[in-house]
């Protein structure tokens with residue numbers, strides 16, 4: 001990493017990178033296929049890498065401070081992948097896009113949505129918003145967690161920011177690392193795992209919040225951050241899956257079998273932490289390779305490219321790891 005990038009990123013980004021590199025070095029169940037990195041880096045379509053996208057048809061964009069509120073709410077509940085196989089599609093959408101779209105419909109119908117409105121949302125309200133049936137135990141658990149996460153956000157905004165969502169972002173002073181520090185005061189944003197003796201921060205949703213604000217506001221106003229190139233991969237269950245199917249990550253036989261037959265992995269288990277950390281580290285290695293090839297790219301840009309690539313049926317139809325967690 002160059003000194004410029006180190007300066008651009010806050011301490012938190014360096015902590016994530018260092019911890020994930022340590023886990024990758026010690027990992028027993030997940031292996032990085034280093035000899036394939038160079039060819040993979042060369043195969044990436046650099047023109048697409050530099051244009052991260054947010055789908056306007058699925059997000060509530062263009063509404064000023066209400067869009068700030070929406071993005072904060074969205075990334076408060078940008079999790080549930082371990083529950084997604086149990087969810088009903090809503091208007092033909094599943095997974096992340098279902099959640100983003102349904103929350104957008106809620107904002108459309110109820111604007112201006114206040115902190116108090118978020119605090120008041122019950123699991124039953126969430127089931128209605130997301131078109132879900134609470135008679136399914138796993139779905140009921142997820143709707144309970146969504147309601148808790150939205151309530152936490154509402155209380156946080158009310159207690160520390162006078163009820164004004166935009167003030168949360170303004171408090172970060174244009175630094176994504178500061179935004180990560182601020183929102184991580186909410187317990188459900190504190191995405192920090194343990195791996196043997198190592199503390200491993202991922203802060204997946206806190207980081208994606210800065211990225212989404214940047215995308216939603218075209219890098220202006222609430223989307224202006226000077227240190228976006230400090231962001232790491234947002235460690236979820238889709239990008240590592242893409243990296244696995246594309247041959248950069250190899251899981252040992254036992255882990256591969258468990259995932260392929262649909263067993264769930266425990267949150268914070270060594271194998272779950274290894275998958276996430278190796279995902280983060282591979283992306284760092286790819287950023288290094290691409291930079292050396294004169295095709296400088298950021299981890300955020302690679303994340304956005306790889307995540308959208310993962311929506312392709314080639315990846316979507318193959319089993320990936322599922323973990324019931326509030327972090328992704």
Ligand SMILES: Nc1nc2c(c(CN[C@H]3C=C[C@H](O)[C@@H]3O)cn2[C@@H]2O[C@H](COP(=O)(O)O)[C@@H](O)[C@H]2O)c(=O)[nH]1
Pocket residue numbers: 052053054055078079080081084094095096097208211212215233234235236237238239303304307310311327328
């Ligand atoms: N690494 C990374 N993980 C991301 C995202 C997003 C969506 N964000 C973007 C979308 C448009 C804008 O560009 C936003 O930036 C969702 N996820 C995670 O995926 C999982 C769900 O997957 P599926 O079951 O297929 O819907 C779940 O854990 C969810 O938390 C990302 O961008 N990067």
